[in-house]
Amino acid sequence: MEIQAAVTVKELKKRYKKFALEIPELRIPKGFATALIGENGAGKSTLLRILGGVRLDYQGGIEYFDDAMTDEEIRENTGYVGPNNYFMSHWTVDNVGKAGELLFDHFHRDRYQQLCRRLGVDMGKKSIAKLSDGTKMKTMLAAAFARDTRLLLLDEPASPLDPLMRDMLCAMLRDYLDEGDGERTVFFSTHNVADMENVTDYAIILEQGRIVEEGFVEELKEKYALVKGERGEEKQAEKLLIGCRRNAYGYEGLCLQSELEQLSGLDIAVETPTLSQICVAVMKQNTVLQMEEDVSA
Amino acid sequence: MGQLWKNYHVFFPRKWLLIGVYALPLFFLAGIQALGFRLFAALPEGRLAIMIPLFAGLAGTGCYLAECLLNTYLFLGIGAREGAQLEYLMTSGRGFSMLQKALFADALRRGAGALVCMGGCLSLYAWNGKGFADVAVCCLTGAFLVFLFEEASLLLSRCTGNLVVNLLVYYVGSGILMPVLMQYTQTGNIRVCGILFAADILSELIMERTLQKKGKERYYD
Numbered sequence: 001m002e003i004q005a006a007v008t009v010k011e012l013k014k015r016y017k018k019f020a021l022e023i024p025e026l027r028i029p030k031g032f033a034t035a036l037i038g039e040n041g042a043g044k045s046t047l048l049r050i051l052g053g054v055r056l057d058y059q060g061g062i063e064y065f066d067d068a069m070t071d072e073e074i075r076e077n078t079g080y081v082g083p084n085n086y087f088m089s090h091w092t093v094d095n096v097g098k099a100g101e102l103l104f105d106h107f108h109r110d111r112y113q114q115l116c117r118r119l120g121v122d123m124g125k126k127s128i129a130k131l132s133d134g135t136k137m138k139t140m141l142a143a144a145f146a147r148d149t150r151l152l153l154l155d156e157p158a159s160p161l162d163p164l165m166r167d168m169l170c171a172m173l174r175d176y177l178d179e180g181d182g183e184r185t186v187f188f189s190t191h192n193v194a195d196m197e198n199v200t201d202y203a204i205i206l207e208q209g210r211i212v213e214e215g216f217v218e219e220l221k222e223k224y225a226l227v228k229g230e231r232g233e234e235k236q237a238e239k240l241l242i243g244c245r246r247n248a249y250g251y252e253g254l255c256l257q258s259e260l261e262q263l264s265g266l267d268i269a270v271e272t273p274t275l276s277q278i279c280v281a282v283m284k285q286n287t288v289l290q291m292e293e294d295v296s297a
Numbered sequence: 298m299g300q301l302w303k304n305y306h307v308f309f310p311r312k313w314l315l316i317g318v319y320a321l322p323l324f325f326l327a328g329i330q331a332l333g334f335r336l337f338a339a340l341p342e343g344r345l346a347i348m349i350p351l352f353a354g355l356a357g358t359g360c361y362l363a364e365c366l367l368n369t370y371l372f373l374g375i376g377a378r379e380g381a382q383l384e385y386l387m388t389s390g391r392g393f394s395m396l397q398k399a400l401f402a403d404a405l406r407r408g409a410g411a412l413v414c415m416g417g418c419l420s421l422y423a424w425n426g427k428g429f430a431d432v433a434v435c436c437l438t439g440a441f442l443v444f445l446f447e448e449a450s451l452l453l454s455r456c457t458g459n460l461v462v463n464l465l466v467y468y469v470g471s472g473i474l475m476p477v478l479m480q481y482t483q484t485g486n487i488r489v490c491g492i493l494f495a496a497d498i499l500s501e502l503i504m505e506r507t508l509q510k511k512g513k514e515r516y517y518d
Contacts, residue, residue, distance in 0.1 A: 054387045072390030085382045090370060092310045096385070099307045103389035127310060143385070 005063075006030040006151055006185035007051060012060035014046055021046050021209040023060075030065075031182035032216075033173055033199050036189040037279045038206035039287060044189040045082070047206070048155045051187070052080030065150060076105055079144035080153045083160075086140055089129035093121055096128075096143050104147050112146035119165070133160035145172060152176065154188035158196055166192065170199040193276040205279055207286040217275050224281070225260055226273035228252040233266050243281030254281035304395045305402035308371050321363060321410065326417030329356055333421040346425055346483075353418040354479040357443045358471045360414040364407055364447050365454065365467045372400070372451075374458025376508045400508065404501055408444050415439035419482055434490050439482045441493035446474045448500040455508055 005027035012023040021043040028034050036044050049055040051062065053075055064074045087096055093116060100107040116123055119138040128136060137160045144152060152173075158166045173186050190196045203220060205213040215223065229237055230250040238244045240262055241253030254273055255263065273281075309318070329352055336348055375383065375396070386392030419435045427435075450470045454463045481489060 052388055054384050075388060075390040078388070080384070080388045082384050084384075086384045088308070088382045088385075090310050095307060095310050099385065099395075102304060102307060102395060103386065103391055125310075 003027075003032075004030040006065060007187070008063040009051075010061045010063075012047075012050070012058060012062070014043075014050065014055070014058040019043070019209060021058075023047070023209075023211060026204070026211065026214075028185060028187050029202050030185050031177065031180070032201035033177060033186040033188070034202040034204060035193070035196060035200040035275075036187065036204050036206060037191075037193055037283075038189075039283055039289075042206045043209040044206055045155050048080070048153050048187070048189055049082065052078065052082070052153045054080065054082065077150040078153060079147055079149040079151070080155075081137075081140045081144050081157060082155045083137070086136075087128045089127060091128050092125055093123050093128070093131075093139055096139060097146075100143055100146060106148035108146050108148075112142050115142035115145055119168070134162065134165065137161060138165070141169070141172070145176065150180070150184055152184075152186045152188070154186065156189050156191065158190050158192040163195065166195045170196065173199045193279050194274065197275045200275060203275060203279070205282050205286075207283060208288060212286045213278075213282045220275065220278050221272050223257060224254045224273050224278050225257050226252065226271040226277055227255045227260075227263060227268050228271065229266055229268040233268075237263060237266055237268070243284035254278060301398050301402045304398040305406075307395075308399050314367075318367065318406070321360075323413065326413055329417045330421070333418070333424075337421070337424055346422075349419065349421050349425065350479040350483050352421070353415060353439050353482045354475040356414050356418045357411070357439055357478045358475045360411055361443050361446050361450075361474055362467060362471055364410070365450050365463075365470070368403075368451050368454055369460065369463060372403070372455055373460070373463070374455065376456045377458045397505075397509065400505070404448075404504075407447055408440070408497075411443040411447070412436065412440040415443060415482070431484075434487050435482050435484075438486065438490045438493060439478060441490065441497050442474070442478055442481060444497050445493060445500055446470050448497065448504055452500075452504050452507060455504075 007026075007028040009023055009026040009028075012021065012026070014021040019041065036047065038044050046055065050058050053071075065077065069077070091099070097109045097112045100112060101109055113123065116139065119142060121135055121138045121142060128139065131139065137157060141154075141157060144154070157169060161169060173188075177184055177186060186199075188196070193200075197217070200217055202216050203214065204211055213220070224242075227237065227241060228250065229252070231246075232250075234244065234246070234251040237251065237253070240255050240259050241251075242255070244251055244253030254277065260270065333349070333352060340348065383392070383396070386396055389395075416436045419439055420432060422432045422435060423429070450463075450466050453466055457463070
């Protein structure tokens with residue numbers, strides 16, 4: 001079955017003085033939740049801001065929803081949430097609702113108020129600037145979910161939230177997708193891979209402005225194997241292992257399933273990796289940072 | 298027109314602030330008129346002509362400072378590259394036009410406020426023997442001057458989020474505005490009034506264009 005794309009990116013380039021985001025091709029699958037994972041400064045926020053229409057200074061093409069939509073229609077169908085400079089700081093939570101009604105055709109103020117209550121956001125007179133980071137994020141999420149959208153772009157929504165709220169966020173995202181009947185898509189960046197794994201269908205790993213790995217989570221788990229071995233054999237294994245590291249018992253690292261046979265002579269245990277383990281290993285393989293704990297270092 | 302004010306009022310998070318903004322010029326008007334009448338009754342004949350420009354200077358400078366401080370609260374740094382806090386507006390196709398409408402409504406309100414404030418002070422000239430046309434020209438000259446100073450200061454305030462720079466500009470601006478107001482509101486000069494009116498229109502256009510350009514530039518490096 002061919003998966004349709006909600007967003008198709010082609011030859012996207014955005015250059016800064018010391019950094020360039022270069023994505024030859026990217027298809028965000030329609031009807032799924034896609035996680036964008038990468039270390040700080042990898043280009044996640046830049047990509048999300050470009051897709052959200054907040055930055056327009058890029059080269060390349062972006063096609064939304066496979067339809068010939070106008071810019072205004074795309075914005076109407078897309079909800080973007082970013083961590084910085086999102087609302088005017090002197091606005092109150094109630095102001096956000098008023099502004100939402102004027103800014104978007106399908107903004108439901110009653111739904112916004114319900115979501116605020118559900119997420120524990122006080123509708124009082126406090127200005128946004130005086131709210132905690134977590135409450136600010138909840139307000140942003142309430143404003144995004146109060147609209148009828150087909151695509152949600154969320155820049156690190158889980159970071160300022162407590163574990164309970166992260167769980168609620170996962171449930172909200174899952175409900176959003178389920179109610180969309182395959183027409184709604186979520187694209188979010190996160191550092192909290194473990195917390196967000198149960199809502200992640202597709203993962204994209206970004207390093208130094210390039211996509212280094214992507215795929216459906218189940219496919220990635222079939223592609224890689226978590227290899228654990230005892231001390232003394234790591235020298236032989238490290239050539240095939242990605243992100244190999246020592247622990248109290250020996251070593252562990254990720255190996256491509258297709259190359260697993262080459263480790264057959266060693267005393268190893270093979271397990272299915274979690275998405276978090278896959279991400280860390282792939283990021284370690286591609287990072288420019290010096291990883292001191294790495295066996296090869 | 299209703300949509301214009303609806304857009305503008307979104308930027309006012311507090312109802313008391315909204316009431317204050319509209320009531321402030323009327324408060325000035327009532328206060329200065331009452332004070333003017335008392336002084337008019339108490340002062341020897343001819344002295345009021347000296348007091349009126351002083352009223353106008355104080356009231357006009359007060360109006361200018363109140364508007365500058367209000368702007369610091371509402372629209373400080375909205376045209377600056379960083380920290381403009383406009384992402385929510387940017388995600389909407391109508392965001393930019395909503396902001397433009399709000400800024401236009403703000404200019405209208407400030408203009409009306411300056412006129413009411415200066416009208417309150419300078420209409421006292423009517424009791425001092427000046428004709429209606431001269432009084433009207435004086436009122437307009439004062440209002441245009443206050444508006445022009447507001448425009449110049451607010452343009453800077455909206456293009457930089459630096460509060461210290463802004464406060465410095467407000468202090469210097471008020472220091473210059475007061476003697477200028479006292480000077481130009483003593484005599485009704487239709488030519489000065491016309492030049493100021495043209496300068497106000499020009500300054501509003503510059504403000505509009507600069508913010509539009511700055512606002513859109515924020516998208517680019």
